[in-house]
Amino acid sequence: MKNKLTNNLGLKLLSILFSIVIWFIVVNINDPVDKTVFRNIPVEILHANSILDQGKVYEILDGTDMIDVTVWAKRSVLNTLGRENIIATADMEEINFMDTMVRIKLSTNKYNDKLESITASSENLSISIEDLKKKQFVIEAGTVGEPADGFVLGNMVSDKNLLVVSGPASLVDRVAKAAVSVDVTGLSQDIHTDATILLYDEKLNIVDDVNIKKSIGQVRMNIEILQTKRVPINFDVMGVPASGYAVTGKIDASPSTLLVSGKNSVIKNLNSIDVPDTALNVTGQIKNMTTVVELKRYLPDGVNIAEAKFNGKATVTVYIEKQQSATVVLPGNRITAINVPSGYHATPLVDDDDEMKIRVTGLAKNVSDVESSKISASVDVGAYMSDNSLSELKEGTYSIKAALHLPEGVAAEESVTIRINIQKEEENSNG
Secondary structure (H helix, E strand, C coil), X not given: CHHHHHCCHHHHXXXXXXXXXXXXXXXXXXXXXXXXXXXXXXXXXXXXXXXXXXXXXXXXXXXXXXEEEEEEEXXXXXXXXXXXXXXXXXXXXXXXXXXXEEEEXXXXXXXXXXXXXXXXXXXXXXXXXXXXXXXXXXXXXXXXXCCCCCEEEEEXXXXXXXXXXXXXXXXXXXXXXXXXEEECCCCCCCEEEEEECEEECCCCCECCCCCCEECCCEEEEEEEEEEEEEEEEEECCECCCCCCEEEEEEEEEECCEEEEEECHHHHCCCCCEEECHHHCECCCCCCCEEEEEEHHHHCCCCCEECCCCCCCEXXXXXXXXXXXXXXEEEEHHHEEEECCCCCEXXXXXXXXXXXXXXXXXXCHHHHCCCCHHHCEEEEXXXXXXXXXXXXXXXXXXXXXXXXXXXXXXXXXCCCEEEEEEEEECCCCCCC
């Protein structure tokens, strides 16, 4: 029996080996080992707080958190695997702050023990580690475009005005300002909209990096759109120039009109901007007075200056001239007595053909235009009696101060007294 088992032993061993090879060949023909490449597999970051808790932040470099994974396994296994079965992780607890690489670990969430091999296009996650920095900004609000013709921007108000930016110090240090912008092109009514906050560097380039975190992403903007209207500016003058001088009545202002804005209900009945006389006091002046008037002080409530480049100040000149003197003639027939008591008649002791010479003063243009036909005088008998406590008059001659009636802008240099003859009226008798 023993001889039978050992007879041709080499041949028998060769047969067994050959059978095994044939079996492997058959098996591999039916279920061969193959490979599949799964592309753009994200690397999951584990224990990120181990860095953040130390006041540091990390930045993944060169896109190494997206890898291609090659899996070798039998075809029957590969056919059951998809991208969702590939697990790639990088554990931040395995790094110290001098390292710049974290090993990427690969596995599958099924048939992991049946894989021949699993490899990645990158074995390590490349990172940089920096101090965490926070910075606070006031959010600047702006607009682009212009409202419709006849309208301008009013107040702009946002529901929030502060933003906190955090991230790697090198990135946060690039940020110079935070701003929002709203397009108002062609608008003719108020707008309420959400605006995205953008970050800018000192050269006004947008800073956009996923590693910079913003405390808020948007603000609610409420923007007024106001109607405009151009109106004249009116000025009044107070005070009296120095003795011998007078205001000519001419006032120059630059500008003389003003573009204002407001709600239609406010400005539809606004026809002028009226600057009170307290703004232009010419007391004691001996020459033209030029001053600057702050127009904003005299705008009605709800009305604003609508000219962006105008500083709101008007330069105003009040013209003042030295008065001139002249002698004018008051004809006798232009002197009258008034308020004569009943039963009396009063006669000026100046014949109609006689003349009284009166010195008058005023601006040259006014004095030169004075004509005898434009002046007159009246003697108020009743006022004379009252001033002198007279209950009745006696017949005779009285010297009474006359009221001169001169053209506007002309005044008498001295008072004028006119002699009046007072006589009782004769009673009518019958028979």
